[in-house]
Amino acid sequence: MSQSAANSPESYRVCIEPTADGGGRAPELSAREARDRWLAKIRASRAESTVSAYHYRMKHFVEWCEEQGITSMSRLNGWNIEEFEAHRRAQGLKTTSLNNELGTLKKLLEYCARIEVVDESLPDKVVPPKVPSEEDVDDTRLAEEDALQLLDYYENSPDVRYSRGHVLLALGWFAGPPRLGAIRGLDLGDYHPDEQYVEYKHRPDEDTPLKNNANGERAVSLPGRAVEVIDGYLEKNRFDVRDDYGREPLVASQRGRPSKNAIRAWMYLATVPCHYTACPHGNDPDTCEYIDYSKASQCPSSRSPHQVRTGAITWMRNRGIPVDVVAARANASVSIIEKHYDKPNYIEEMEKRRRPYLDKLDFEDGEGDIE
Known part of the structure; x- marks a missing residue:
């Protein structure tokens, strides 16, 4: 792996050396050591983005333990868990974020209990708060009408047609x-232009893993x-470049394969x-600071790749494409599609999804007679 890939800020990696105390007793592990050992273990079966998310969520717990002088996980008890939760609430953490942190802490403690580093009852003392349904999902998306107007703009403007943004x-x-x-x-x-499809491939050893690992591999028409x-x-407009592994990225920067942050900013x-x-x-486009690579994310109406994905999924569902077909194209379960991505408003629900069935609510038969 290249040095740039190994040092990527988007990827968290830790090397854990084997330890032993000369007997069958589990060693004393600090919160930092326990977290790193757990992450090293789950890396084999989890996407790197998941491991990175777990690392970030446990960062605050590890630092809190160190500030409190808790040098060994074996000293943790239910009161410590309560104090940590109260500490994070006092910092103004949203319920969704607190739920994620405590849920991850519970997973860490379950691992520690399994290897007998903490008491087996400790994981059950972690009770993540319930998240109100309105906070559990992000409804922000690129609306259908905005997407279509943007695509029309790019297609009808010679200066930006076939650009990177397009x-x-x-x-x-x-x-x-x-x-x-x-x-x-x-x-x-x-990319297969004659057959009109793209293939998504899981290549973790070359710095391009898929979210669902090999299960995310698919062809999309x-x-x-x-x-x-x-x-x-x-x-x-594509730069004729290769990445650190000699591969030719479809969407390229001047120096090779762009980072995730670069693609996010471009979108x-x-x-x-x-x-x-x-x-x-009400801003003047000629002077607005949001019309800039480094500031575009601060525009209240610009959208991230995730929000474009959410809008596109909602659009496909509004077009009548079955949810299982959408799920296969987007590589997500039907339940995840319905909960996190398929976000019609109630007018869309009525006009595009329910109105086509209106004729079934009539008492007339095919000849117009009342049955």
Whole structure:
């Protein structure tokens, strides 16, 4: 692995040396040592993004234990867990974030109990707060009308047609829709223009893993509109570069394969509404600071890759595509699609999903007679 990949801030890695105390007794482990050992163990079966998320969530618990002088996990008790939760609540943590932190702490303690580092009853003393349904999901998405106006803008504007922003939006909307990491991992060889599809492949040893590992590998068909955009981008605007592994990224920067943060920033910039309409916030596009790579994410109306994905999934469902087909294209379970991604408002629900069945609520038969 290259030095740049190994030192990536988006990936957390830890090397744990084997320890032994000369007998069958479990060693005394600090919170930091226990966390690192647990993460090293689960790395074999979890996506790197998941391991990184767990590391970040446990960062506050580890630091709190060190500040409290708790040098061994074996000293932890129910009161310590209560004190830590009260500490995080006092810092103004949202219920969703606190639920995630305590849920991850429970997983860590279950591991520690299994190897007899803490009392077996300790994990049950962690009770993550219930999250109100309105806080449990992020409803922000790129709306259908905004997406279509943005695509029309790119297609009808010679200066930006087939640009990097154009191809990212086309991939994010039509090619799954994929997660950010899946877009980043695409190579030229994964795109099949004649057959009109892209392949998503899990390549963890070359810094392009998929969220669901090998289970995320799939082929996704593309509409002609997306194929035209990708072909135009490859012909006119893609940098002819390779990454650190000699691969040719489909969406490329001048120096090779872009980072996740770069793709995220490019998508924010690609979805700023001032591209196609008057600024909804009353700013002058010629002087607005949001029309800039480093500031586009701060625009209230720009959208992240995740929010583009959410909007595209909702759009597909509104178009009548069955949820299991959408789930297969997006590589997510039906339950996850319905809970976290499929976000119609009640007008969309009525007009695009329920109104087509209105004729079934009539008493008339096919000849217009009352049955």
